[in-house]
Amino acid sequence: MRTTARRLLAEDAEPPSPQDLDTLTLRLRGYMMLAIPVVETAALTWPEDDVPRACALxxxxxxxxxxxxxxxxxxxPAGIAHAARLARSVNALCDHYQTVGGEPR
Structure with missing residues (x-):
């Protein structure tokens, strides 16, 4: 997941071709759809007043x-900016997954 996100977010990242951008965008969306329920389920097991829980949610x-x-x-350029926002969300979900007790991705 993080490797795919880095393809857009790395300082030396080359802009993807339109076809590669479509593939990256779909892959990032899929990762998000997989990660959201896993992170949410884990976060909801933490106390309601817990800061990592609030951040994850x-x-x-x-x-x-x-x-x-x-x-x-x-x-x-608009498609790349959109995909980069998705990539940042993927990275954040991976971070929260680790915080709430998951394994590194």
Whole structure:
């Protein structure tokens, strides 16, 4: 998951081609759809006043919102920006997965 996210977020990342961008975007969306319920289930086992729980649940809310969004226009730069936001959500979900007791991804 993190490897895919790094393809867009690394400082030296090359802009993907339109076809690669479609593949990356679909892969990132799929990762988010898999990670959200796992992180949420784990976070909900923590006490309600626990800070990591609150952070994980906030991250999940943002990730769900990003899944509902589409790129602002059909341009390649807008698609890359959209995919980068998805990649940041994937990284954050992986971080929270580790925080609430999961294994590194």
């Amino acid at each position: 906030a991250c999940i809310g943002e990730a769900r919102m990003r899944l509902r969004l589409e790129p602002r226009n059909g341009s390649l």
